[in-house]
Amino acid sequence: xxxxxxxxxxxxxxxxxxxxxxxxxxxxxxxxxxxxxxxxxxxxxxxxxxxxxxxxxxxxxxxxxxxxxxxxxxxxxxxxxxxxxxxxxxxxxxxxxxxxxxxxxxxxxxxxxxxxxxxxxxxxxxxxxxxxxxxxxxxxxxxxxxxxxxxxxxxxxxxxxxxxxxxxxxxxxxxxxxxxxxxxxxxxxxxxxxxxxxxxxxxxxxxxxxxxxxxxxxxxxxxxxxxxxxxxxxxxxxxxxxxx
Amino acid sequence: xxxxxxxxxxxxxxxxxxxxxxxxxxxxxxxxxxxxxxxxxxxxxxxxxxxxxxxxxxxxxxxxxxxxxxxxxxxxxxxxxxxxxxxxxxxxxxxxxxxxxxxxxxxxxxxxxxxxxxxxxxxxxxxxxxxxxxxxxxxxxxxxxxxxxxxxxxxxxxxxxxxxxxxxxxxxxxxxxxxxxxxxxxxxxxxxxxxxxxxxxxxxxxxxxxxxxxxxxxxxxxxxxxxxxxxxxxxxxxxxxxxxxxxxxxxxxxxxxxxxxxxxxxxxxxxxxxxxxxxxxxx
Numbered sequence: 001x002x003x004x005x006x007x008x009x010x011x012x013x014x015x016x017x018x019x020x021x022x023x024x025x026x027x028x029x030x031x032x033x034x035x036x037x038x039x040x041x042x043x044x045x046x047x048x049x050x051x052x053x054x055x056x057x058x059x060x061x062x063x064x065x066x067x068x069x070x071x072x073x074x075x076x077x078x079x080x081x082x083x084x085x086x087x088x089x090x091x092x093x094x095x096x097x098x099x100x101x102x103x104x105x106x107x108x109x110x111x112x113x114x115x116x117x118x119x120x121x122x123x124x125x126x127x128x129x130x131x132x133x134x135x136x137x138x139x140x141x142x143x144x145x146x147x148x149x150x151x152x153x154x155x156x157x158x159x160x161x162x163x164x165x166x167x168x169x170x171x172x173x174x175x176x177x178x179x180x181x182x183x184x185x186x187x188x189x190x191x192x193x194x195x196x197x198x199x200x201x202x203x204x205x206x207x208x209x210x211x212x213x214x215x216x217x218x219x220x221x222x223x224x225x226x227x228x229x230x231x232x233x234x235x236x237x238x239x240x241x242x243x244x
Numbered sequence: 245x246x247x248x249x250x251x252x253x254x255x256x257x258x259x260x261x262x263x264x265x266x267x268x269x270x271x272x273x274x275x276x277x278x279x280x281x282x283x284x285x286x287x288x289x290x291x292x293x294x295x296x297x298x299x300x301x302x303x304x305x306x307x308x309x310x311x312x313x314x315x316x317x318x319x320x321x322x323x324x325x326x327x328x329x330x331x332x333x334x335x336x337x338x339x340x341x342x343x344x345x346x347x348x349x350x351x352x353x354x355x356x357x358x359x360x361x362x363x364x365x366x367x368x369x370x371x372x373x374x375x376x377x378x379x380x381x382x383x384x385x386x387x388x389x390x391x392x393x394x395x396x397x398x399x400x401x402x403x404x405x406x407x408x409x410x411x412x413x414x415x416x417x418x419x420x421x422x423x424x425x426x427x428x429x430x431x432x433x434x435x436x437x438x439x440x441x442x443x444x445x446x447x448x449x450x451x452x453x454x455x456x457x458x459x460x461x462x463x464x465x466x467x468x469x470x471x472x473x474x475x476x477x478x479x480x481x482x483x484x485x486x487x488x489x490x491x492x493x494x495x496x497x498x499x500x501x502x503x504x505x506x507x508x509x510x511x512x513x514x515x516x517x518x519x520x521x522x523x524x525x526x527x
Contacts, residue, residue, distance in 0.1 A: 052433055054429050054432065054433065076432075076435045076436065076437055077435065079432060079433055079434070079435045080434065080435030082433070083433075084430075084433035086426060086429070086430060088426055090424075090426035090427060090429065090430035091430075092427065092430070092431075092445055092449075093449065094448050094449050094452070103434075103444055104431075104434035104435060104436060107436060107440050107444060108434060108435040108436055108440070149430075152434070153433075153434070156434060156435060
């Protein structure tokens with residue numbers, strides 16, 4: 001099945017006695033925008049982190065872009081195809097915004113300094129902060145830092161972008177500038193897996209929504225039918241809480 | 245907007261820039277006073293009372309060179325040992341981690357003086373013993389081992405490296421562990437390998453964190469290098485003992501030796517503080 005870019009089959013993961021993922025099955029199609037919602041501790045972040053192997057699964061299979069993660073000879077190759085944006089940005093504080101975006105291009109993609117910088121300048125313009133290229137992360141606002149982080153991930157020209165609560169550490173007035181960048185990406189047809197409770201983004205960009213609870217994917221729905229399609233009591237309760 | 249920017253830029257002023265901005269007079273702090281005082285005392289003693297102080301300094305001169313040489317050479321090896329040991333201590337591989345942990349725990353539990361004595365006097369016996377066992381298996385290497393003669397300088401550098409390498413490993417480990425986990429995750433998620441992430445992301449940040457303790461180690465090493473005088477290295481301390489043995493001027497000799505150590509340690513402590521200031525960055 002070439003159009004399924006991520007396939008997750010019977011994946012389980014536990015941390016000590018805590019079951020983080022319990023027999024999760026999920027597929028993501030090429031060009032699809034999937035939003036995962038659910039209460040905290042339900043395993044959303046763990047699922048994302050398993051997809052690029054920041055966490056190893058205990059059992060089950062994950063296939064990304066046709067490469068099974070468990071058998072991948074070079075996990076770094078898979079990771080370079082999957083961009084990841086973190087809740088706390090995780091920019092490299094000792095490097096400027098430009099260097100944050102160029103470093104992995106040079107050492108992983110083996111691009112020349114000039115080419116990497118050209119791509120970095122393009123991407124910083126794309127996320128709306130071309131003038132901040134020489135600023136250090138500490139000199140940027142949260143929203144600007146997160147946009148640099150998105151540019152850094154995009155510089156690897158990934159086939160999939162994953163966002164782990166990209167706006168939940170931001171002040172309200174900065175959320176929009178990050179969501180706008182994400183909406184642009186979705187419109188360009190990027191395959192995206194997003195953990196977020198930003199209902200504005202969900203309505204505007206999501207193709208599909210998965211609701212996670214206690215390590216399971218409880219149900220899936222389309223954004224239009226979010227309130228009508230959901231049958232589980234737990235989902236309805238959660239939605240009523242976040243949709244005030 | 246403008247005032248906002250000014251505030252932010254003021255906050256991120258690097259300490260180095262702050263220092264440049266301070267008036268010249270304030271930069272002559274108590275350290276300068278002490279350093280100048282010690283230098284003046286050495287100078288006065290040597291010029292006003294050339295007998296015996298000038299004689300002592302002349303006699304100690306090559307000892308000073310040996311002390312500095314041993315300290316600098318050892319320190320380079322110690323940095324290397326600390327990096328390898330520190331990476332070993334955080335390794336998830338149980339074998340590597342186990343070896344690094346045993347090394348650190350054993351070495352930290354044995355006094356430096358005992359380690360130096362062991363290396364100089366006892367380890368050649370061990371090496372010769374190994375050589376004798378290898379005679380049939382590998383004659384060429386066996387002969388080399390049996391005829392080994394430990395150069396005092398090599399023994400001193402080896403002993404200091406093994407001992408201080410263990411402490412340095414712990415400093416490096418603590419420095420690496422002080423960098424948030426998200427940094428490694430971000431680097432790995434971009435496709436960098438573990439060692440690429442270490443080299444480009446973790447270590448450059450860790451170096452800034454560990455610079456103060458590493459600098460302290462250098463100054464401590466300079467002082468502890470006096471212990472190598474027991475393994476036939478003619479460092480400053482040993483030269484002092486030789487001078488005292490021939491002249492019986494205990495007070496004059498050891499006062500001058502102490503003053504010269506103080507000049508060196510004060511000087512290097514200041515150099516370390518200077519490098520620290522230059523390398524700090526706005527977080």
